[in-house]
Structure formats: C-alpha cells, structure tokens
Amino acid sequence: MPHLHVRPVRSETEIADWRHAHNVIIPGDPLSLDEVRERLGRNQLEVAYQGEVLVGCTTVRPPADAGAAAVVIVRVFPEHRGQGIGRQLYTRALEQAGALGGDGIETIVWAANTGGLRFAQAAGFVEVSRYLPPDEDVPYVTLRLT
Numbered sequence: 001m002p003h004l005h006v007r008p009v010r011s012e013t014e015i016a017d018w019r020h021a022h023n024v025i026i027p028g029d030p031l032s033l034d035e036v037r038e039r040l041g042r043n044q045l046e047v048a049y050q051g052e053v054l055v056g057c058t059t060v061r062p063p064a065d066a067g068a069a070a071v072v073i074v075r076v077f078p079e080h081r082g083q084g085i086g087r088q089l090y091t092r093a094l095e096q097a098g099a100l101g102g103d104g105i106e107t108i109v110w111a112a113n114t115g116g117l118r119f120a121q122a123a124g125f126v127e128v129s130r131y132l133p134p135d136e137d138v139p140y141v142t143l144r145l146t
C-alpha cells in the first residue's frame with residue numbers, strides 16, 4: 001500500500017481537494033470554495049493522499065473559549081476505508097486538538113454515516129447531543145471523548 005501523506009491545506013489544489021472529500025463524504029452539507037476558505041481561516045484543515053490519490057481529509061476546530069471542547073472530524077472515501085487510514089488521521093488530528101487546549105475533545109458525525117458513529121464510539125466517544133437542521137431528515141450527532 002502506498003505511503004499516506006497528510007498535509008495542511010494551503011494551495012488552491014488542496015482547497016479544492018479538501019472540499020471534494022468533504023462534499024462526497026458529507027453530501028448533506030455541501031460547501032462552496034469560499035466557504036472552505038472561510039473555514040480555513042479558523043480551523044486546521046488537512047488533506048490525505050496515498051501516492052497521488054486523494055483518500056480523505058480532516059478538520060480540527062479550536063475550542064470557542066477555554067470552557068469549550070476542540071472538535072476533530074476525520075473523513076475517508078468509502079473505497080479507501082478499512083485499511084487503517086481513518087485511525088492514522090484520527091491519531092494525528094487528536095494530537096493537533098490536544099495542543100489547542102480547551103475543555104475536552106468532541107466530534108460531529110452525520111448520522112447517516114453509521115460507520116463513522118461506530119468508529120467514534122470505538123475510539124471512546126459518547127453521544128452528548130443531536131442537531132437536526134431545518135428541512136433535513138438526518139441529524140448531526142455530537143460525541144465527546146471520555
């Protein structure tokens with residue numbers, strides 16, 4: 001298996017790749033390029049490649065204040081799952097989130113991604129709340145690392 005390369009989103013190609021991975025894996029919340037650029041201003045975004053092939057992306061959102069949690073979200077394309085990529089990205093993102101301080105670590109999973117829920121629960125996260133956006137059928141589940 002080719003080596004996994006993970007790097008911060010900087011270039012226009014990386015912005016487009018991060019957006020593509022996000023929008024394919026979270027189709028209920030498609031983002032424009034400008035929305036990704038806006039997130040890049042406040043979150044740590046990374047893209048992951050195996051060789052030249054885009055396999056996933058991550059988001060690490062700093063805590064809003066000292067009493068809030070940092071948020072970690074890992075996304076791997078379905079065809080690249082089950083090979084340990086999610087675990088590697090999660091370990092890296094967790095280290096980044098831990099360096100940001102705040103009160104704990106949370107993740108947010110679109111409930112349709114049942115594998116994502118199982119992955120998060122296996123990693124020690126427990127559900128703390130659900131949010132159903134207006135006019136949508138599937139909630140987003142917030143889980144906290146215990």
Ligand SMILES: CC(C)(COP(=O)(O)OP(=O)(O)OC[C@H]1O[C@@H](n2cnc3c(N)ncnc32)[C@H](O)[C@@H]1OP(=O)(O)O)[C@@H](O)C(=O)NCCC(=O)NCCS
Nearest residue numbers: 073074075076081082083084085086087113115116118119
């Ligand atoms: C969650 C996700 C990142 C996992 O990616 P992946 O590359 O398949 O994960 P890995 O192959 O590294 O598996 C990591 C661990 O999770 C477990 N796991 C992964 N997918 C699973 C599933 N669908 N059901 C049960 N366990 C699962 C693996 O067994 C493995 O456990 P182990 O380390 O004890 O062997 C991927 O399914 C995804 O992108 N889901 C949609 C996005 C999402 O919901 N992200 C939220 C999680 S932060």
